Amino acid sequence: xxxxxxxxxxxxxxxxxxxxxxxxxxxxxxxxxxxxxxxxxxxxxxxxxxxxxxxxxxxxxxxxxxxxxxxxxxxxxxxxxxxxxxxxxxxxxxxxxxxxxxxxxxxxxxxxxxxxxxxxxxxxxxxxxxxxxxxxxxxxxxxxxxxxxxxxxxxxxxxxxxxxxxxxxxxxxxxxxxxxxxxxxxxxxxxxxxxxxxxxxxxxxxxxxxxxxxxxxxxxxxxxxxxxxxxxxxxxxxxxxxxxxxxx
Amino acid sequence: xxxxxxxxxxxxxxxxxxxxxxxxxxxxxxxxxxxxxxxxxxxxxxxxxxxxxxxxxxxxxxxxxxxxxxxxxxxxxxxxxxxxxxxxxxxxxxxxxxxxxxxxxxxxxxxxxxxxxxxxxxxxxxxxxxxxxxxxxxxxxxxxxxxxxxxxxxxxxxxxxxxxxxxxxxxxxxxxxxxxxxxxxxxxxxxxxxxxxxxxxxxxxxxxxxxxxxxxxxxxxxxxxxxxxxxxxxxxxxxxxxxxxxxxxxxxxxxxxxxxxxxxxxxxxxxxxxxxxxxxxxxxxxxxxxxxxxxxxxxx
Amino acid sequence: xxxxxxxxxxxxxxxxxxxxxxxxxxxxxxxxxxxxxxxxxxxxxxxxxxxxxxxxxxxxxxxxxxxxxxxxxxxxxxxxxxxxxxxxxxxxxxxxxxxxxxxxxxxxxxxxxxxxxxxxxxxxxxxxxxxxxxxxxxxxxxxxxxxxxxxxxxxxxxxxxxxxxxxxxxxxxxxxxxxxxxxxxxxxxxxxxxxxxxxxxxxxxxxxxxxxxxxxxxxxxxxxxxxxxxxxxxxxxxxxxxxxxxxxxxxxxxxxxxxxxxxxxxxxx
Numbered sequence: 001x002x003x004x005x006x007x008x009x010x011x012x013x014x015x016x017x018x019x020x021x022x023x024x025x026x027x028x029x030x031x032x033x034x035x036x037x038x039x040x041x042x043x044x045x046x047x048x049x050x051x052x053x054x055x056x057x058x059x060x061x062x063x064x065x066x067x068x069x070x071x072x073x074x075x076x077x078x079x080x081x082x083x084x085x086x087x088x089x090x091x092x093x094x095x096x097x098x099x100x101x102x103x104x105x106x107x108x109x110x111x112x113x114x115x116x117x118x119x120x121x122x123x124x125x126x127x128x129x130x131x132x133x134x135x136x137x138x139x140x141x142x143x144x145x146x147x148x149x150x151x152x153x154x155x156x157x158x159x160x161x162x163x164x165x166x167x168x169x170x171x172x173x174x175x176x177x178x179x180x181x182x183x184x185x186x187x188x189x190x191x192x193x194x195x196x197x198x199x200x201x202x203x204x205x206x207x208x209x210x211x212x213x214x215x216x217x218x219x220x221x222x223x224x225x226x227x228x229x230x231x232x233x234x235x236x237x238x239x240x241x242x243x244x245x246x247x248x
Numbered sequence: 249x250x251x252x253x254x255x256x257x258x259x260x261x262x263x264x265x266x267x268x269x270x271x272x273x274x275x276x277x278x279x280x281x282x283x284x285x286x287x288x289x290x291x292x293x294x295x296x297x298x299x300x301x302x303x304x305x306x307x308x309x310x311x312x313x314x315x316x317x318x319x320x321x322x323x324x325x326x327x328x329x330x331x332x333x334x335x336x337x338x339x340x341x342x343x344x345x346x347x348x349x350x351x352x353x354x355x356x357x358x359x360x361x362x363x364x365x366x367x368x369x370x371x372x373x374x375x376x377x378x379x380x381x382x383x384x385x386x387x388x389x390x391x392x393x394x395x396x397x398x399x400x401x402x403x404x405x406x407x408x409x410x411x412x413x414x415x416x417x418x419x420x421x422x423x424x425x426x427x428x429x430x431x432x433x434x435x436x437x438x439x440x441x442x443x444x445x446x447x448x449x450x451x452x453x454x455x456x457x458x459x460x461x462x463x464x465x466x467x468x469x470x471x472x473x474x475x476x477x478x479x480x481x482x483x484x485x486x487x488x489x490x491x492x493x494x495x496x497x498x499x500x501x502x503x504x505x506x507x508x509x510x511x512x513x514x515x516x517x518x519x520x521x522x523x524x525x526x527x528x529x530x531x532x533x534x535x536x537x538x539x540x541x542x543x544x545x546x547x548x
Numbered sequence: 549x550x551x552x553x554x555x556x557x558x559x560x561x562x563x564x565x566x567x568x569x570x571x572x573x574x575x576x577x578x579x580x581x582x583x584x585x586x587x588x589x590x591x592x593x594x595x596x597x598x599x600x601x602x603x604x605x606x607x608x609x610x611x612x613x614x615x616x617x618x619x620x621x622x623x624x625x626x627x628x629x630x631x632x633x634x635x636x637x638x639x640x641x642x643x644x645x646x647x648x649x650x651x652x653x654x655x656x657x658x659x660x661x662x663x664x665x666x667x668x669x670x671x672x673x674x675x676x677x678x679x680x681x682x683x684x685x686x687x688x689x690x691x692x693x694x695x696x697x698x699x700x701x702x703x704x705x706x707x708x709x710x711x712x713x714x715x716x717x718x719x720x721x722x723x724x725x726x727x728x729x730x731x732x733x734x735x736x737x738x739x740x741x742x743x744x745x746x747x748x749x750x751x752x753x754x755x756x757x758x759x760x761x762x763x764x765x766x767x768x769x770x771x772x773x774x775x776x777x778x779x780x781x782x783x784x785x786x787x788x789x790x791x792x793x794x795x796x797x798x799x800x801x802x803x804x805x806x807x808x809x810x811x812x813x814x815x816x817x
Contacts, residue, residue, distance in 0.1 A: 049425050071424075078427035089422035092414070103426045106433075148422075155426070303614065348569075349799060356806045363809040364656055367753075384634075389626060394802070397664060401794040405672075409787025416783060468810065518683045518783040522676025525790040529668045530615060537622040544626050 008057035035212035050074040082157035088144035090136040122154040324432035334437035354453030358460025379479030382461035387488040396499035400532035404507035408528035411511025439504035446500035590699030604708035612669040624724035646743030655753040658721040663764035667797030671772035675793025678776025713765030752817030
């Protein structure tokens with residue numbers, strides 16, 4: 001039981017964003033979804049927890065067809081499947097600590113003290129100690145982002161989707177996040193999908209990589225396979241060259 | 249109005265983003281398109297019939313969306329779970345935000361009412377009716393309506409702005425992604441808080457309005473406090489006060505529904521927030537007047 | 549607020565805060581009033597921006613005509629309903645309902661309710677529009693091109709909203725009288741001839757009403773422009789500007805209404 005997309009299509013205001021994307025995530029693996037900006041990676045991921053619904057095609061998560069569920073039924077899926085947004089999306093009227101603690105309290109009925117303790121320990125795992133009591137607006141974007149990761153992993157989901165978790169972080173913290181993602185996947189068998197541009201993360205922790213290009217799945221394989229591939233578009237992307245066959 | 253492609257999420261149909269069922273999504277999309285061309289106003293291919301039709305569709309779809317929001321909020325009450333923290337924080341904020349404004353408005357309302365009565369006092373010398381007229385008019389109509397209008401301008405629109413900003417920064421989606429119902433967590437405490445706070449404010453405002461009226465009478469009309477008070481105490485009934493307070497509760501809920509709905513359906517960056525706030529104030533004003541008429545007419 | 553407050557003791561700081569928040573409305577009122585000459589100077593230098601005025605007046609009228617119609621119709625029905633009930637109870641004579649209603653409508657409720665609606669719809673719209681121009685730095689771009697934002701943005705809106713408010717007041721009063729006449733006829737059986745009667749309306753009432761409408765017509769666009777121009781940063785800034793445009797606009801209307809009412813009363817109008 002895992003996450004699977006079956007020939008998914010989605011368009012917004014008449015413009016096609018995703019076209020016939022089929023992709024299955026293996027249980028317990030770390031799958032990276034890469035591609036240029038605006039190619040529909042985030043949109044694809046938002047389908048997993050029912051924030052978007054496909055125009056056609058199917059989305060399966062944990063043995064259930066997500067695209068047909070009602071908002072209420074989706075809550076069961078969302079309890080199993082965490083989602084880290086590209087922009088941190090922390091509640092701006094709660095401190096970082098409360099942002100992590102609030103879902104814990106609501107979800108598991110924890111008391112304020114227990115929830116705060118857990119929140120503090122998860123925040124320190126993503127490298128936040130002294131800012132835990134600040135409001136999101138009082139800290140930098142990197143800290144907000146790490147707090148939003150802590151908010152999701154603290155709930156102990158079976159699946160986690162990360163939307164660009166290391167974008168905008170310094171190298172040290174980016175590697176820390178990579179290690180956290182890898183550790184969760186290895187130790188607790190969390191099935192993980194990561195949307196990313198970060199080549200170091202890709203070649204550091206990915207089990208498999210899916211390359212989206214113009215709304216379609218262009219290539220799929222292990223990082224090594226992709227690196228050695230002769231596909232001109234893929235190699236232009238992985239080498240980050242301005243000239244090449246890629247259409248934007 | 250063009251969004252960068254990565255913003256596709258915020259572009260993707262209102263219902264999709266609020267994401268409940270497909271019907272709601274269609275409805276939302278229709279309402280958005282209707283409203284945007286309505287806002288722009290100066291369309292070349294506009295004729296009267298098209299406009300009228302579009303306005304009707306827009307009004308109906310807005311009403312539908314608001315009924316939907318109310319329904320979702322009620323559904324989110326089961327299993328019952330009171331968000332005490334959110335409720336108390338909201339009540340405190342709403343109250344603090346609008347208290348000085350309400351006091352000023354209420355006081356001036358009293359002044360205005362008495363100035364209207366003044367014309368009759370001067371013409372017919374009917375000083376013994378002044379207290380009653382001021383009490384009756386402010387308790388039943390002017391107090392609740394004007395205070396609610398001010399409340400919607402201050403609190404309702406601020407609420408819309410906040411929710412709109414939360415919507416545009418994906419905080420609402422983040423709540424949903426955490427399996428927390430935004431209706432239970434954000435909307436219900438605000439609805440309840442608005443009803444309670446507006447009730448309290450109207451009660452307090454009535455007092456200030458009477459003070460304003462009595463003071464104006466004393467200073468401008470030579471109606472002594474004593475005369476005013478006698479006329480007031482003998483003729484104004486408890487039913488008048490309760491009638492107005494009932495209206496205040498209804499207005500509070502209406503302002504809550506309208507302002508939450510406008511905030512949650514915001515789109516399109518900073519401009520979108522401004523537009524949502526504007527819509528919220530206007531729809532609240534409409535709702536207040538229409539409900540006021542209905543309650544006045546249906547409730548003795 | 550003030551860096552000097554840091555040096556004050558707690559009691560003084562409290563007093564300073566009270567003083568600052570007491571003074572705030574006066575500062576705002578002053579800033580709004582000061583916009584008026586700056587907007588009018590634009591007229592003298594550049595002549596009438598007729599095209600822009602027409603465009604703004606069209607959109608302002610267009611946006612609020614429906615709102616004014618609905619609210620004033622409801623005001624007409626409510627006032628006549630109350631008036632009728634009291635006349636039935638106290639006087640037993642329905643003939644003064646129409647004249648008294650028309651007098652009160654022209655003197656107070658017509659202009660003021662229309663003004664409040666214009667403040668919400670048009671004022672809020674102007675604050676949102678100018679506010680988002682400030683936030684997206686379009687105002688700075690105007691300045692870079694040596695265009696005075698006040699002349700460019702405020703002057704045409706001032707004239708347009710003034711004209712629109714006057715027209716809407718006339719329209720709104722007509723709607724209210726019509727709905728009042730229908731209500732009186734249906735609920736209390738008052739014939740239209742005796743309802744539509746100006747016997748209690750004096751020139752003073754009309755003049756008071758017109759002064760009010762004119763004052764709101766000048767005040768609302770200035771208040772809204774002020775709110776828009778002092779917008780902060782980001783989408784929150786626009787939201788706050790819109791809110792303050794509406795609040796400052798409607799509170800100002802109520803203040804103006806009571807002040808003008810008191811002054812005209814004192815002059816015996």
